[in-house]
Amino acid sequence: MLGASPAMVVAKNPPGPGPEAKSPPTLTGQLYHSTKKTSEKFGDPAAVAFIALDEYLSKGVDAVANLVSPGRGYQPYWFNLPGQIAHQVGLAAATFGPQSDLYTQQAKNTRYIFVLVRNNPEEIGIPKSGEFDLAYFMDKAYGIGDYENIWSVEGLGHVYSQRTWILKHNVSEDAHGILIDGQAAHMPEKSLTMMHAGLGLALAESFVKQLTLDSSTQEVERVLKAFIKMCRNNSRPGYVGCALESLGLVTRCFNYPMVDLVQRVLADVDPITWEFFWRGAGRALYFSPGHMMQPVASPWIAAEMEAPNEQAFKILKAGITWPTNIVNMRHPEIFEDLIKRRGAEEESHGTIRHGVAASTTMAMDITPNHPVVKSYLEYKPKSSDPKVQSLWNKLVHEPVYRAVHRYQPILRRHQMLDQVFRFQDLDALVDRLEASEAGAGAHAAHSAVDGRK
Numbered sequence: 001m002l003g004a005s006p007a008m009v010v011a012k013n014p015p016g017p018g019p020e021a022k023s024p025p026t027l028t029g030q031l032y033h034s035t036k037k038t039s040e041k042f043g044d045p046a047a048v049a050f051i052a053l054d055e056y057l058s059k060g061v062d063a064v065a066n067l068v069s070p071g072r073g074y075q076p077y078w079f080n081l082p083g084q085i086a087h088q089v090g091l092a093a094a095t096f097g098p099q100s101d102l103y104t105q106q107a108k109n110t111r112y113i114f115v116l117v118r119n120n121p122e123e124i125g126i127p128k129s130g131e132f133d134l135a136y137f138m139d140k141a142y143g144i145g146d147y148e149n150i151w152s153v154e155g156l157g158h159v160y161s162q163r164t165w166i167l168k169h170n171v172s173e174d175a176h177g178i179l180i181d182g183q184a185a186h187m188p189e190k191s192l193t194m195m196h197a198g199l200g201l202a203l204a205e206s207f208v209k210q211l212t213l214d215s216s217t218q219e220v221e222r223v224l225k226a227f228i229k230m231c232r233n234n235s236r237p238g239y240v241g242c243a244l245e246s247l248g249l250v251t252r253c254f255n256y257p258m259v260d261l262v263q264r265v266l267a268d269v270d271p272i273t274w275e276f277f278w279r280g281a282g283r284a285l286y287f288s289p290g291h292m293m294q295p296v297a298s299p300w301i302a303a304e305m306e307a308p309n310e311q312a313f314k315i316l317k318a319g320i321t322w323p324t325n326i327v328n329m330r331h332p333e334i335f336e337d338l339i340k341r342r343g344a345e346e347e348s349h350g351t352i353r354h355g356v357a358a359s360t361t362m363a364m365d366i367t368p369n370h371p372v373v374k375s376y377l378e379y380k381p382k383s384s385d386p387k388v389q390s391l392w393n394k395l396v397h398e399p400v401y402r403a404v405h406r407y408q409p410i411l412r413r414h415q416m417l418d419q420v421f422r423f424q425d426l427d428a429l430v431d432r433l434e435a436s437e438a439g440a441g442a443h444a445a446h447s448a449v450d451g452r453k
Contacts, residue, residue, distance in 0.1 A: 004046070013118065015040045016205030017162065017171045021212045029214035032257055036209070039254075048114075052289035055256050056297075084301045090341075091295040099337060103295055106334050109327050110292050113151050116144075120155025131167055134160055134183040138191060147330060149367045153191050157198020160184070161234070165202065173226050178234035190366055193417050196239040200246025203230050208247070208255050211262070220265040228273055241418030244273050248280025248319075253288045263308065275422050278312045282319015286327075300342070314351050315423040321355020325396075326363055329372050332379040336392060340383065343391035350425070357399035357407060358420040364408045365417055376400060406430055 024030045039050050095103050116123060124140040126132055134156075141152040161178050168182070169175035178184065179192075179199055187195060207227040211220060231243040251262050259281065266274045285291055285299035299320050307313035321338075328334040339352075346352045363370050377400055381392045410430045411417045419429060 006043070013121075016202065016207075016209055017166050018206040019210060021210050021215070024212045024214040026214050029212045032213045036255070048289040048292075051254065051256075052292075055288070055290035058257055080304055084304065087301060088295075088298055091298055095295045102331075102334050102337055105331050106328055107293055109331065109334075110287065110323075113148075113323075113327050114287055114292070116148060117151045117155050117158075120152060121159050124152065124156070126156075126159055131163065132160075135186065138187065142191075146367050146370055147372050150194055150326065150363060153366060154194040154198045154201070157191075157195035158201045159198070160195070161199040162202040162205075171206070173230060174233075175230065176233045179239075180234065180236055189412075190368060192236060192239055193242050193362060194366055196235050196242035196418070197246055197421075199234060200231060200243030201250060203227055203234075203243065204247045204250035205254075208251055208258065208262075211258060213257060213261065215261065217265055220261060221269055224262070224266055224269050224273075228270055238415030239418050241276055241421045244276040245280040245283075245421040247273070248277035248282075249284045249287075250280075251277070252281040252284035256288075256290075259306065260308070263312075272422075275311075275315060278307075278315040279319045279322075279421055279423055281306075282316040283322055284319075285316065286320050286323040314349055317346065317349070317351035318354045318358070318423045321352045322359040325356045326359040329363075329376050332376055333382060335396065336381050336383065336388070339381075339391050339395060340385075340388055343395055344387070347391065347395065351423075352395045353399050354423055354426065356396055357403045357426050360400045360403035361407045361411065361417070361420045361426075364404055365412060373400065373404060377404070402427070410434065 021033060024033050035054060039047055039054070042050055091103075094100070120126075120141075121128070123144065124137055126137055137156055137160075138153075141156045142149055144152045157179075160183075164178050164182070164184075165171055165175055169178075179187070179195060184195075204227065207223050207230075210223050215223075227247060228244065231240050235243050247262075252259050263274065263277060263281075266277055282303065285302050288299070288302075291297050291299040291302060300317070303313060303316035303320060307316055324338060325335055343352065360373060360376075363373055377397065379397075381389050383389065407420070407426050407430055408417075410433050411419060414433050416429075416433070420426070
């Protein structure tokens with residue numbers, strides 16, 4: 001009606017297949033459902049603006065409600081408000097100072113990756129319908145560039161999983177083997193983590209759309225159990241967590257009002273998947289249209305406001321660190337700025353350290369001998385402040401080095417790479433795995449001696 005170009009108002013990606021939510025009984029539910037259906041009709045520029053404004057409106061309503069109630073976060077609303085205001089004002093002021101180029105570059109990097117994932121079928125030329133040659137398009141996905149491999153392969157996994165689910169299984173919740181059988185049986189090992197993340201995206205899109213704000217606890221539980229079952233039945237051993245984490249990404253990035261309902265039920269249904277959920281939600285906070293311009297709306301403040309408890313808060317912060325590190329790895333001064341602002345505060349919590357280690361492990365696994373990672377290891381902070389230099393070494397250089405030389409090789413060997421999608425002590429994990437290897441070696445040696453006797 002306004003004469004906007006088709007590129008803005010014609011959706012490039014169809015909604016997830018499968019059934020829609022039942023007709024909501026309340027006005028609130030109906031408005032939410034109508035909003036979701038409207039956003040699906042937009043092309044990327046309009047969709048991004050629509051999703052961002054919808055979140056801002058929701059948070060505006062929450063802010064009014066928080067005047068008389070504690071809000072969604074686990075800490076009192078007024079307790080954190082002064083610090084949040086100071087943090088946001090500081091970010092906004094920095095855009096007019098010497099750091100302005102950093103924030104501009106970070107926004108460009110984030111937009112580039114967001115669009116790459118959203119437009120992946122178009123980028124590598126996947127047909128809009130029907131079966132396609134996975135091996136051929138795997139080569140095309142890897143051909144975009146070493147830096148882009150994580151996201152181009154994730155996008156390919158999304159399209160392949162969705163297409164296979166439709167064509168081979170008729171969108172059945174009893175589907176098996178999507179990333180195990182058929183063409184997927186011949187996928188290169190280096191692609192498996194993000195192909196499974198793409199599987200999770202495809203499944204999460206379809207299952208979350210079955211819910212509204214009016215959905216009963218029983219209905220949410222049914223949908224979540226079906227999603228978890230599908231991830232397990234269609235993932236290879238050691239990669240199911242990659243798919244489970246995508247539930248948090250899809251829910252928080254594109255279904256913001258549903259986060260609290262989903263996480264509350266999920267905490268009872270499957271506490272481990274709940275951890276993966278919040279890890280994906282942290283990643284979503286970075287990529288969410290409402291937080292792409294961090295000087296306007298910081299994802300770190302959103303994490304503080306939205307976390308239901310301290311454990312979720314830590315997981316969210318590790319999740320935000322994941323893309324902040326890997327998306328901006330070609331411009332390490334961006335992450336150095338984060339270390340200056342938040343490094344000392346997060347040092348004892350392990351959140352930044354984990355996000356750096358996990359994302360770098362992913363990068364090295366999907367792109368062996370990753371040249372950008374190797375260059376990143378050689379970066380020296382521009383700051384002359386000894387504290388910043390010490391924090392960079394402890395929170396960035398050291399976990400990157402360990403990711404390259406320890407975490408990725410050992411986790412790959414034990415088929416446990418999906419564990420980097422969960423907030424935990426990676427050193428303790430690989431220590432246990434190394435100990436199990438040593439124990440198995442000793443047992444084999446004793447058996448050989450006994451055999452000779």
